[in-house]
Amino acid sequence: MASFKVNGRSVTADVDDSTPLLWVLRDSLNLTGTKYGCGVAQCGACTVHLDGQPVRSCVTPVADVEGASVVTIEQVGSGRIGQAVQKAWVEKDVPQCGYCQSGQVMSAVALLRDNAAPGDADIDEAMEGNICRCGTYGRIRAAIKVAAANLN
Amino acid sequence: MTEPSIMDRIGPAWRAAAGTDMSRRRFIKLTGASGLAVGLVSAGAAGAATPKGVAGKLKPGQQPGAFVHIDRKGVVTIQINRLEFGQGSQTGLARILADELDADWSSVRAELAPAGEAYKDPAFGLQMTGGSNSIQNSFTQYRELGARVRAMLVEAAARKWKVDAATVRTRAGRLIAADGRSAGYGEMSEAAMALPVPASVTLKKSGEFRLIGKPANRLDAADKSTGRQTFGMDMRRPGMKTVLIARPPHFGGTVASFDAAQAQAVKGVDSAMQVELDRGATGVAIVADGFWPASMGRDRLKIQWKAPAELPDSRKLDAQFGALLGRDGLPARAGDLSGMAGAKKTIKADFHFPFLAHAPMEPLNAVIEMSGTGDGRRCDIWTGTQFQTIDQATVAKILKLKPQQVRIHTMFAGGGFGRRATPTADYLADTARVMKAWLAAGRSEPLKVVWTREDDIRGGYYRPLTMHRAEIGLGEDGRIAAWKHTIVSPSILKGTPFEAFLVKDGVDGTAVEGVADTAYDLPIAVSVHHPAVNVPMLWWRSVGHTHSAFVMETLIDRIAREAGRDPVALRRDLLGKHPRHLAALDLAVRKSGYGKKSLPAGRAWGTAVHESFRSVVAHVVELSIEDGAPTLHRVTSAIHCNLAVNPRSVEAQIEGAVLMAIGTTLDGAEITLRDGVVEQSNFDSYAMPRMPDMPPVDVHIVPSGDPPTGVGEPGLPPLAPAMANAIFALTGKPVESLPIRL
Numbered sequence: 001m002a003s004f005k006v007n008g009r010s011v012t013a014d015v016d017d018s019t020p021l022l023w024v025l026r027d028s029l030n031l032t033g034t035k036y037g038c039g040v041a042q043c044g045a046c047t048v049h050l051d052g053q054p055v056r057s058c059v060t061p062v063a064d065v066e067g068a069s070v071v072t073i074e075q076v077g078s079g080r081i082g083q084a085v086q087k088a089w090v091e092k093d094v095p096q097c098g099y100c101q102s103g104q105v106m107s108a109v110a111l112l113r114d115n116a117a118p119g120d121a122d123i124d125e126a127m128e129g130n131i132c133r134c135g136t137y138g139r140i141r142a143a144i145k146v147a148a149a150n151l152n
Numbered sequence: 153m154t155e156p157s158i159m160d161r162i163g164p165a166w167r168a169a170a171g172t173d174m175s176r177r178r179f180i181k182l183t184g185a186s187g188l189a190v191g192l193v194s195a196g197a198a199g200a201a202t203p204k205g206v207a208g209k210l211k212p213g214q215q216p217g218a219f220v221h222i223d224r225k226g227v228v229t230i231q232i233n234r235l236e237f238g239q240g241s242q243t244g245l246a247r248i249l250a251d252e253l254d255a256d257w258s259s260v261r262a263e264l265a266p267a268g269e270a271y272k273d274p275a276f277g278l279q280m281t282g283g284s285n286s287i288q289n290s291f292t293q294y295r296e297l298g299a300r301v302r303a304m305l306v307e308a309a310a311r312k313w314k315v316d317a318a319t320v321r322t323r324a325g326r327l328i329a330a331d332g333r334s335a336g337y338g339e340m341s342e343a344a345m346a347l348p349v350p351a352s353v354t355l356k357k358s359g360e361f362r363l364i365g366k367p368a369n370r371l372d373a374a375d376k377s378t379g380r381q382t383f384g385m386d387m388r389r390p391g392m393k394t395v396l397i398a399r400p401p402h403f404g405g406t407v408a409s410f411d412a413a414q415a416q417a418v419k420g421v422d423s424a425m426q427v428e429l430d431r432g433a434t435g436v437a438i439v440a441d442g443f444w445p446a447s448m449g450r451d452r453l454k455i456q457w458k459a460p461a462e463l464p465d466s467r468k469l470d471a472q473f474g475a476l477l478g479r480d481g482l483p484a485r486a487g488d489l490s491g492m493a494g495a496k497k498t499i500k501a502d503f504h505f506p507f508l509a510h511a512p513m514e515p516l517n518a519v520i521e522m523s524g525t526g527d528g529r530r531c532d533i534w535t536g537t538q539f540q541t542i543d544q545a546t547v548a549k550i551l552k553l554k555p556q557q558v559r560i561h562t563m564f565a566g567g568g569f570g571r572r573a574t575p576t577a578d579y580l581a582d583t584a585r586v587m588k589a590w591l592a593a594g595r596s597e598p599l600k601v602v603w604t605r606e607d608d609i610r611g612g613y614y615r616p617l618t619m620h621r622a623e624i625g626l627g628e629d630g631r632i633a634a635w636k637h638t639i640v641s642p643s644i645l646k647g648t649p650f651e652a653f654l655v656k657d658g659v660d661g662t663a664v665e666g667v668a669d670t671a672y673d674l675p676i677a678v679s680v681h682h683p684a685v686n687v688p689m690l691w692w693r694s695v696g697h698t699h700s701a702f703v704m705e706t707l708i709d710r711i712a713r714e715a716g717r718d719p720v721a722l723r724r725d726l727l728g729k730h731p732r733h734l735a736a737l738d739l740a741v742r743k744s745g746y747g748k749k750s751l752p753a754g755r756a757w758g759t760a761v762h763e764s765f766r767s768v769v770a771h772v773v774e775l776s777i778e779d780g781a782p783t784l785h786r787v788t789s790a791i792h793c794n795l796a797v798n799p800r801s802v803e804a805q806i807e808g809a810v811l812m813a814i815g816t817t818l819d820g821a822e823i824t825l826r827d828g829v830v831e832q833s834n835f836d837s838y839a840m841p842r843m844p845d846m847p848p849v850d851v852h853i854v855p856s857g858d859p860p861t862g863v864g865e866p867g868l869p870p871l872a873p874a875m876a877n878a879i880f881a882l883t884g885k886p887v888e889s890l891p892i893r894l
Contacts (some may be wrong), residue, residue: 018444132811
């Protein structure tokens with residue numbers, strides 16, 4: 001049993017304490033925008049914001065988020081940075097299969113929150129944990145720069 | 153000049169075997185739909201017409217054979233006869249139809265069609281997505297549909313306005329009379345529905361296209377940027393349970409005994425069932441309320457496994473394959489090798505390519521639900537698949553149903569790269585077998601069967617382990633006097649429904665494509681060995697070209713060095729009869745600055761050009777070696793794919809193919825086996841290219857108005873050899889294997 005906030009809403013998850021946040025979001029709360037890709041924090045498809053910080057929800061036991069505030073891809077666009085990132089993603093026609101993009105967007109928003117004008121090296125470092133099998137990395141780089149420019 | 157690929161041979165052969173004749177398809181109006189709805193039906197196809205009384209309840213897109221629906225508000229909904237898994241066919245095919253329809257692009261929606269007769273590839277007679285064929289094979293089909301619907305709207309307007317139809321123009325979803333009267337498509341849709349579908353129409357001339365050939369963003373970009381896009385993995389049905397399967401550690405292994413007591417004790421675990429699996433294996437399925445209980449339950453199973461007789465081991469396979477290189481195999485191409493005796497110089501090279509897993513970002517999954525009784529018995533499956541016709545037949549057989557009782561709802565897929573097109577329908581067959589066991593246990597709730605990443609990486613269906621040997625004799629003038637080429641590559645088609653008509657004289661064309669049909673003017677003789685190996689193998693984005701292009705294109709650079717020639721100039725000489733190759737090569741070379749721009753110290757150029765899936769791609773790379781690893785600074789690419797329907801999508805596919813090819817060069821990008829067990833299991837042991845691996849990629853498209861050719865795959869084959877050629881230029885040491893280890 002764990003109680004926390006998801007996208008501003010208070011929730012209580014009656015699941016085993018070891019259950020990763022990812023499966024609470026997907027199976028208990030039907031928030032399926034957050035994706036399962038590897039289960040071992042290697043691909044970043046499950047990235048959410050926990051008290052503002054990007055975390056891999058697939059290895060975050062729900063017991064660890066007791067009392068915390070979680071924001072997912074379903075809500076991140078309501079913020080100024082999230083909105084700018086998603087707009088830039090569409091403008092640069094980033095997605096291909098799209099499965100990794102929720103995680104990519106969540107990581108990009110976290111980057112721009114810390115660094116208003118990231119360069120290529122900053123982007124590489126912040127985004128290295130998010131795998132895209134379709135090869136959209138070049139467009140992600142460009143979209144992050146577009147979002148940064150629009151925010152400044 | 154284009155050589156048909158193996159995928160081009162699959163369809164006609166399948167069609168002949170299945171006795172279907174797609175040319176007998178008729179255009180039809182659909183009943184019961186409001187607005188205007190037009191589709192396709194095979195002449196004489198049973199059950200193709202919508203049953204009476206049902207039509208009114210179905211949305212137009214759910215009716216058999218539906219392709220286009222225009223509602224009264226003018227919203228155009230187009231059914232896409234392909235899987236959308238990143239390649240952009242959903243947008244591309246919609247634009248093709250919308251162009252002939254003269255639709256307002258902002259009013260166009262596109263949905264993925266379910267399994268159905270009408271959605272079979274018009275050339276192949278098989279519903280499938282592969283071989284880079286979606287646009288090339290459905291280009292005319294979608295234009296014909298759009299033009300017919302437009303003609304019906306024009307005729308309806310002409311009758312209403314009492315004018316000659318020839319005087320009615322269309323523009324962006326509106327009908328316009330010569331006197332200025334106008335109406336939206338939606339307003340005229342019901343009147344058009346009362347008219348017959350014209351038997352013939354005139355298609356636009358290429359200069360008249362308004363959407364085709366113009367860059368456009370994807371229809372799904374916003375949903376995929378906001379988490380709203382639903383994939384197979386996100387499908388949920390009332391009462392649904394989640395299933396994970398404990399699979400044997402060896403391919404074809406079986407359960408000797410199992411103890412599920414601890415698994416059953418996990419809260420949320422419903423059942424543990426022994427199930428039959430792909431390739432004669434058995435396993436244990438855990439049925440639970442959600443993924444995590446299923447995972448905990450699976451971890452707590454105690455299973456005694458029985459191993460199969462053959463336990464493949466990479467070291468032994470390498471030795472076995474290597475020994476075969478020294479023997480002549482089955483002839484794949486005859487050639488005059490008499491020049492070898494008088495050769496002044498020889499190049500002898502052996503190449504090694506590992507097993508590769510597709511590893512699409514969305515692990516395999518399917519939701520299966522049974523309903524009805526008797527003749528109304530039905531099985532619904534929601535999944536992302538490239539091979540609906542095969543899947544439908546396979547699932548039907550397992551569940552003892554007729555294929556038309558199995559409804560496959562095509563979901564958007566998180567990548568595939570060939571993994572979702574299995575001749576055995578393996579992941580859907582396993583899903584059906586789990587349902588069979590579930591029904592046998594007296595249960596009937598819908599099930600979602602999920603593969604974990606470990607299940608995916610260790611689950612086989614790999615790009616085959618492959619070796620090549622080339623012995624090339626050069627004359628005094630550096631000319632190629634003789635080329636003896638031997639390939640060792642297991643057949644991916646043997647043992648499948650395709651074997652009987654596709655493995656010709658013992659040769660599986662997917663193993664020799666790109667060599668036996670090389671565009672270079674060469675005195676080459678090719679033979680091939682297909683050793684049997686107890687590992688499931690499959691096509692992997694660009695199939696045999698993944699290795700053949702590497703071999704051919706690196707050998708050309710080695711010949712150039714021996715002959716004292718510029719490698720680009722040598723290619724141009726040997727490609728004299730192939731204008732599309734020359735056009736792509738010249739464009740990439742010119743845009744890159746090769747031969748004009750001088751590179752910083754430590755950097756070198758590398759070039760490669762290769763045809764696959766009827767298109768030609770050339771890459772010119774700038775590369776240096778940093779900390780012992782090849783580092784790309786820029787890739788300049790050119791593609792000749794004839795008419796580029798959506799240039800922005802073509803660029804995206806080349807960028808993606810470049811990245812996937814870079815992935816094949818990375819240390820750790822290989823599947824190996826030890827005593828029958830796959831040694832990799834997740835992204836921590838099977839290397840994936842990441843953001844820092846992606847160089848800037850400039851894509852250029854050779855202008856052409858000819859009917860479109862493939863785009864999804866052709867960008868991949870020439871990239872790794874271009875990198876290897878740059879490394880060769882820097883170090884003087886040839887690269888003879890992937891991944892690249894310096």
